[in-house]
Amino acid sequence: MTRVGHVMILASAGSGKTYALTNRFVRLLALGAAPERIVALTFTRKAAGEFFDEILNKLARAASDAAYARQLAAEIGRPAAMGTAEFLALLRRMVDAMHRLRLGTIDGFFARIARNFPLELGLAGEFELLEEHAARMERSRVLRQLFERPTDGLADAQREFIEAFKRATFGVEEKRLGAQLDAFLDEHQEIFLNASARDAWGDARRIWRNGSRWLGPPCDVAAAVQTLRAWVDAAGVGEKQRQRWMEFFDACVAWAPGIAPVRPLVYVLEKVLAAWSDLEAGRAVLEFDRKPQELSAAACAALAALARHVVGGELTRRLEMTSGIYAVLAGYEAMYHDAVRRAGKLTFADVQRLLMPGNGAPLLSGREAPGAVPDDDADSQLALPSMELGEAAALSGAEERRLLIDYRLDGEIDHWLLDEFQDTSFGQWSVLRNLIDEAVQDSSGARSFFYVGDVKQAIFAWREGDPRLFREIFDHYNAMRPGTIAEEHLVKSWRSGPAVIASVNRVFGAAAELTELFACPATQTWNREWRAHETARPQLAGHVALLHAGGPRDTAGISEEARFALTLALLEEIQPLARGLSCAVLVQKNSTATALADRLRRAGGIAAVAESDLHVCTDNPVGTALLALAKAAAHPGDTRAWEHVQMSPLASVLHAQHVRTPEQLTRRLLTEIHRDGFERTFGEWARRLEPRLASDDAFSRERLRQFAAAAGLFDATGSRDVAEFIAFMERHVVREVESADVVRVMTIHKAKGLGFDVVILPDLEGQKLDSRRDGLAVQRGPDRQVEWVLDLPGKLIHDCDTILAEHVRAAEADACYEALSLLYVAMTRAKRAMYLVVKPPGASSSRNYPRLLARTLGEETIPVRVGAREFAGAFSEGDPRWHLDLQPAIAADAATSVVRQRIEPLRSAAAKSPRRLVARRPSSVQGTQWMGAQLFSAARTDRTEFGTAVHRLLAEVEWGTPATAQSMTTEWRARGEDAAVVAEAAGCLESPALAHVWRSAANAEVWRERAFEIVLEDVWVSGIFDRVIVWRDAAGRPIRASVFDFKTDRVGESPQWDELARRHAGQLNLYRRVATVLTGLPAMAITSEAVFTRARRAVAVTDATPTQD
CATH class of the missing domain: 3.90.320.10 (Lambda Exonuclease; Chain A)
Structure with a gap:
């Protein structure tokens, strides 16, 4: 086979990333590669399906169209060798190999490896992959076991778990312990699985390897306060300053770890920490209300002791909480491991860790395989299985078996194509690294590695996407042999017109402004990777405007209302749906999308759909009534559920079915469920309920259909447990089918990969871009291994500690880069027109999106026209009247004939979904x-x-x-x-x-x-x-x-x-x-x-x- 070469492509938004990847696949086929020896991986089933469709479409078209065959042959570098006959032969090879193709998601690829090599991975044969609902059910089952009270009182393990949870929450009381634990696990479990060593959690020696000046022996607060009082009396400070000191003394005496510092304490503490070096030298001067005060050496020592008391006390508390978090997670994971993983039930994350060399395998497989019978009960205690020195040989054996898997896979795969590589996590890369190493280092040149993505669209760092890998891998391989991987850039947008591209270049190519606003490594990385964009559609008319809504001093609520109103005004002016234009309104949160879509429908009569997850079984009366029916049947003593049913139209249904008591309902409904399943059972009850709905209640009828469909999904799990069914239905969500005939209101994250004629961005307010994500501080080394974990204290505390401050600065830089990426994704969705709606910046110095847009697009308020209307704004690019040249696509009086609507009754729970109208x-x-x-x-x-x-x-x-x-x-x-x-x-x-x-x-x-x-x-x-x-x-x-x-x-x-x-x-x-x-x-x-x-x-x-x- 001809030498292919390794390629890294940095593809900007709309530049044809999928086109490039599918061309690469076709080129490999044309060079003689067997389809089944090519791996092409991405992150979603939808994207994988698009790859497959596009490859087949290209081959089929080239096989039947000579002109296109010549074009495609030139694009893949085979202009003389490929014609319609050759492409037809490639198409036949693809179809013949369809059942052996490796085009899919990275999670699916990992699961396929685990299924092919279960014994080598320590699995006892077949295993079950848990979807989200099943994983939730397993978690609930484990938590129930943790809190089941034996007849002779709490077991030692249970008592230890509860005490650990108290330490982790440090006295915060919560009535709904189950809900709190569930949220607790959502937030912390993934971190624990990546760092299961006890000494990584809240260990001061790991965090401060050279010691911390804040942690030391306890302070005698009363003595320190007495010394400072004596200095205040002797120094003769002013009355106002004296009052400051007295309030500070009272606050010091009253303060205890866990109590938020009051303002008098914070006021003095801020000044003390700012002058810390002088304070330690015994010659500090503190300025209170513009009056300098020179402290004596004794006063400096006493004040330093009080500062250490507060800072050290809070740090100690945070260390204790972090240790408690570890103990909770370890206790839960020990039981979960025994009850779930050993039973052969794994999540996708479990499978990935199982495949990670030297990292996840020991934790997940331990000394026993899921489903295996334990030799002893040593692992049944509270702590997780740990790898002792005596188990080194077992670990070595596991590593050897893991390498043998790679060896066998390497014999089956020649070419690697990875999509959206900026969202790949280090863990995912570690699974693939050995295999790709072999392909890159192959001396024959007959194997290849191709990866494509856009580091400017790295918006999934919160789920461990690591855009730094993009450049690190390139540098790593090219350091060994320069030119090993070729670097290519795609900067010509086939999506956006000139107005949009010019605006994107103006914002994201402003290196000086970005560096001034965000002086952190993030902007250095951004500026290094940035390339000016071009448009492949120079004749496409359009418009971009930065518009102001409300006033600079408006509250958040008033500002949001003004921005929503302006969004409505823009839609009424442009009339995108009437003109046959696709339109999206992009926001940052699902709740905002729902509220804004509702506002557009109610106030403007606009067909707007919030593309957030809809809880179709609980967001309507008929769904909640049917769930109440299930609860009343499963628990006849649940009077609340029974009364709910009695107050709904189901009461007349029960009467007609001669069901008068909860006990009768239990016998009837549970028999039907166990005999027929949930879908058929509730489909029949829905059919009985449907005639009792109002004749014009199409919404409830649609929800009945969706309820039955959701019940069918639960039936696929094989369970007949009513409690599990109720929990599944309460969590079940659907998303509206994509449609060009509505204004689509969605989050920016959901819009990634999509394009629209018109985009409105009315939700760009918020905190500064370089704000670290909430949650535990997780410090990683250059090899991405966790060095330490800490429940980070507040800004006042972490800023005064060198180690913690350095961690926060790095986290803020990562957050800044992700925020810039999010805005870039938002601004590159538009094809023709984009309208950015913000509050006027005023005198605010916040480093947020409005400030960035003001600095790069314009700060002075000017009149900005959009069609026939005029708004206040700061920037306009393109033709404000672009849309007026487009004739509306729908005639208002297109027809006058009367169409009578007849709503078909719900014939069957298994009825197919009606055509989307x-x-x-x-x-x-x-x-x-x-x-x-x-x-x-x-x-x-x-x-x-x-x-x-x-x-x-x-x-x-x-x-x-x-x-x-x-x-x-x-x-x-x-x-x-x-x-x-x-x-x-x-x-x-x-x-x-x-x-x-x-x-x-x-x-x-x-x-x-x-x-x-x-x-x-x-x-x-x-x-x-x-x-x-x-x-x-x-x-x-x-x-x-x-x-x-x-x-x-x-x-x-x-x-x-x-x-x-x-x-x-x-x-x-x-x-x-x-x-x-x-x-x-x-x-x-x-x-x-x-x-x-x-x-x-x-x-x-x-x-x-x-x-x-």
């Missing part, structure tokens, strides 16, 4: 526009909130007269409603021109703020009627109806009513179509009017009303 809001169709003045007045009044408040008051009015208006006005004012809102609503009730909107009539009913979900011509329409009056005949049949939609627009002094009618025609006509379905009336029997509350005017809108172009 396009989602629309009536207010999102063409013709519905909101002008900028409607949202922002000179006084920054939030018009959206005003309109919502007016709608809320008008929804309280069933029928009205001028007299009704007076009584309602009095009531609204009495409960503190905004005066302007009350005046607007009352004016509508009093206006003669709007009397028909409120007038009562015989045989008429009124709908107020009635929500609906309906399918019209394959479009799922969601909306809310403001007010609908339905007239009925003597038999109760509808005979006509009127739809009223309230508009709080500022219509001006001389409004053009025809123009206003055209603007809202699309929305009102869609409301009429929905009303025809819900009432059964023909379209001609339903009228619609836009009611302008400020002008006290109703304007009729009909099918003939032309919509705005």
Whole structure:
């Protein structure tokens, strides 16, 4: 085979990383490599599937298209050797080898190794890979065993575990011990498994190898305070300074480890630590309130003793807590190891550690294999199995067996392709290192190593992704033989247009500004790896703007509200969905995504979906009722669950099934579960429940389907345990299917790898970028091995200690790099347009995203246009009117035929998921526009909130007269409603021109703020009627109806009513179509009017009303 060469590719966002990797795979095939001898690994099943699809697509296209075959042959460096026939032969080889291919996830590859070599790894044959739910269940089972109380009292091991937990939490009381332990294990277990040696946890000798000046014999606080009091009396300090000293003395006497230092203590301690060297020399001068005070030698010694008392006391407490954390984790892990791993149940993390040479294997396999019968009970005690000196031979044997696995794998694999390498952990690399060493050092050149990624997108350091490996591996191999690995850069973006790329270059290529703002190694690394980006789409029109929302002194809540409002205004101006543009709003937290999507739907009628995890079994009444049914059946004495069922529509279902008592329910439901499984059982109960739901409750019907689907997933575990089922359903989450027909609101992490025409970033506020991640301080050496672990004290304490301060600085540098990477990922998702929405920076010096954007894009507030609107901002790049050249893709009055929705009953729990429908809001169709003045007045009044408040008051009015208006006005004012809102609503009730909107009539009913979900011509329409009056005949049949939609627009002094009618025609006509379905009336029997509350005017809108172009 021809020499291939080893390559490292640093691929910037949108530059074709997947394209390069698949081309590499095709090139290897073309050079004669067998498909099954190529390993291509990534991190997600989705990405692995994309590799496979793209490779087959390229080969199939090249086999059938001569022009493309020539192009692909040139790209893989084989222009003369490859034609359609040759690519067809490669395609046949790929298909024939499909069952032997090694294209997948790195976790899946490790699991495959473990399954192929179980005995060599100390496993007793087959093992079970635990998914998240199963792992949670095993943890719960172990914790229950830990706290099961024997008849003769707590066992010594249990007592020791509880005492260790008390030390770990240092007196913090928690009623829900189970929940606290669960969170405790989530936070600390992974650290323990990476550092299981006892002396690594809270051992002062490991942390301060040359000793610590803060740790010493106890201080006589009373004597030290007395010495300082004598100095204060003799020195004749000022009254204000004297008061400072007296408060400090009181605080010193009252302080104890674990008590947060009060301000008087902190005030003096900060000054003492700043002058520590002088204090130790016995000649310190401290300045209180701008008054210097020279301390005597005795006073210096006493003050130093008090400082050591506080700092040393807190450090000692933290050491004790860390030791307690270790003891808790060791106790838990000992029992978990015996109960779970020895039974042959492993997580993906367990498998990885099992494969890590000389590191994880001894811990996980110990002296016995999972499933093996122990020779003795030496390992049944509280501590984990440890490797004693006498076991050196066993360890050597284990290492030898591990190397034999590598030897056998090396004989089967010639080529390595690793994707997203910046997210690879050191542990994962250690598993692969021997194998890749062999490929790189192969003298024939017939084997190869290829890795690709982008260190600027390293946003998963929190799950141990290590971007430093990228350059370290390159340097390591090239140090042995220069040129061993070739370095390539991909900087041309095939995703983003000129405006986006120019803005990205301006922010992330500003080396001087980055260095000034963040003076740490992170910026040095960033600047070294940065390459200016280019665009492969220079003709793509677009726009980037930095916009200001609210004021620089706004509180966090007010600032968020202003940024959300501006986001809504941008979406209403651009109308991305109507113009056929994909759109994403990116935020930092799932909770923010949920809140913002809800705001966009409610306030703007925009089809927005929060792509966060949805707890579909518990976020709705029908799901919680079905779970209560399961709880009541499993525990007949659970009166709360039984009463929950009785207060739900399930009560009538039980009555119809002749189930009157919890005991009857237990016999009935548990029999069905054990006979039929959970999916079929709850599918049948859901079928019985469905007719009792409201006819327009599509949401609950969808949740019933999802509940049954989740029950099917649990059935796959083989369990019939109701408690486990309930726990599974409470944790079960789904994510909305990707759709271009909604505004997708998601976290930046979830957006990685995706691209959108329009991106809005309204959630860039927050703490400084170089803030270390919360949690235990874990110090690692150059070889990534854990040197020590400590529950880090507060800033005042750790800053005064050289060792701890150095650790914090390194952690802050890592956090800074990750934060820069997160912003880079966010700013490179956009294809055409990007809008960064921040609070004006003002005088703040915070080293956060808004400050970085201000320094690199612009600080002065200027008018920034976006289409027809003008906003306050600081930067604009590209064409502000780019979107106006794109014609809306949806006609508001596309069809007038009545579509009757018929909701099919839930036929079976095993029914297939319905086809995903396009989602629309009536207010999102063409013709519905909101002008900028409607949202922002000179006084920054939030018009959206005003309109919502007016709608809320008008929804309280069933029928009205001028007299009704007076009584309602009095009531609204009495409960503190905004005066302007009350005046607007009352004016509508009093206006003669709007009397028909409120007038009562015989045989008429009124709908107020009635929500609906309906399918019209394959479009799922969601909306809310403001007010609908339905007239009925003597038999109760509808005979006509009127739809009223309230508009709080500022219509001006001389409004053009025809123009206003055209603007809202699309929305009102869609409301009429929905009303025809819900009432059964023909379209001609339903009228619609836009009611302008400020002008006290109703304007009729009909099918003939032309919509705005």
